[in-house]
Amino acid sequence: MPNLPPSSSALLTSPAFHTVEGAYTALLQLVSKEPERRIDARGNTGREVLGVSFRLPDPRQRLPYLAERKVNPVFQYAGALWHLAGRRDLEMIGYYAPSMRASSTDGVHLGGSAYGHTLFGLGGGSQSPFDRVIDLLLDESDSKRGYLPVFSTTELADRSNPDVACLAGLHLLPREGRLHMICNMRATNLDYGLLSNVFACTMIQEYAAIQLGLDLGGYTHIIGSAHVNDYNAARVHRVLSEAASRQPLRFPFPSMPEDTTAATIADLLTHEEALRTNELRYTVEHIQTRLGLAPYWQQMVMLFELQRQIQHDQVAAVDPALLHALDPGLRWLMARKWSACAAATAEDPQ
Incomplete structure (x- = not known):
């Protein structure tokens, strides 16, 4: 007789957090204190855990309030706007994040990290992938086909490519009047990339919900390689110390207007x-x-x-x-x- 789980609780979904801050600090704790392995990818040594995930029942709670992390809300909003506009130019995003210029091969555009360009760009067609999926979901309730791929193996043709997409894809799932979304990341530097990824992706989710006339549902974030690089270890230690020393701060985050287009x-x-x-x-x-x-x-x-x-x-x-x-x-x-x-x-x- 096959071995069966003792109950359905063994198959529960990803752990839920009230805010992205809770998920962020929990993942930092896991990977920095209980790593599965040490890695050294392209000279970036660090600690890693494979196949982690979490849920945000309220995706609007997309900002952390940690003095040691010093999140820049200007960049978070600018990045979300850049993605929603389907852009990939350095002229805009490089103003808010000059470090991103190092990931450009031509000094003008970004590649895989400009996932809004893949989602919202026309790509030579008459309709963006995002709009095609929205049209599908408007016609099919409970559809499972609303997947928006971003990462492509063609990005690996050049082994020296400095900007391979970390985002594998977004899965839009309308259920019972709410739009849920699952974000699949191939890899994430938890201290550097997780917060901006969650902010932009939940903004895209909320924008999609408005286009579908649905309420905002839950957000699930799945990471293939969750890692903390050694050069971030000191800040991670400070962040975890701060989080352990006080109750989390909570500020309300408003809803995106229903007439947003x-x-x-x-x-x-x-x-x-x-x-x-x-x-x-x-x-x-x-x-x-x-x-x-x-x-x-x-x-x-x-x-x-x-x-x-x-x-x-x-x-x-x-x-x-x-x-x-x-x-x-x-x-x-x-x-x-x-x-x-x-x-x-x-x-x-x-």
Whole structure:
């Protein structure tokens, strides 16, 4: 007689976390303290665990609040917008993350890490893969076919390729009025890539749910090789020490507006470019009353204006009114990421 599990509990799905911070610190703890093996891939030594996963019942809880990690919400939003627009240019994303320039083979474009280009780009056709899957799911309830592949073995044709896609694909699953999504990653540097991957992918999930007229469902993240490189070990130790020393901070994260479309993304890109290139500067009043954007998207533009002040004006303290207009969680993150924001927070009488 075959060996059977003692109960269905032996086949439970991935562990669930209230926030991405909980999943992040749990995975850091697992891989740094209980690794399955040591690895040395292309000179990057580290510790690894194979085949890990977790769930976020509320994918909007996509930001961690850890002083030692100093997540940059400007980059998180810019990256999500870059992916939703189907772009792969360095001109935009390199402004927010200069280190990504090292992954470009031509100094102009990115390859596998520009997975939004694979998902939302036309690729010579008349419809993007994302739009084809949305059309499918609009017609087929409970469909299992809504899979969007990203990684391609053609990326391995050049062994020196510095930018092979870490994202294998996204699986969209509409069930009982909610859109669930499973994200399959071939590999993830937990300290460096996990947080930006989850932020962008859950934004794509929420955007897809709106296009389908569905509520946001759960998010499942699966990683083939979950690893921590040795050069990140010191920060990982500090992050875990901080997480163990206090209760997690919780800030509300609003819902994406139900009228969000591709035109919304295009409008946001116009404002992003004007601020990134320092052609315009915005006040709080201008953003809130003259751009015609929902409050949700106003927050993104405020972050881009703060980045403009830091990058172009090189101010000792950013506009405190602008910083105060941010949602509390974003304000907390900005004050810990940038000294100019911390100075403005200290000066703000409110």
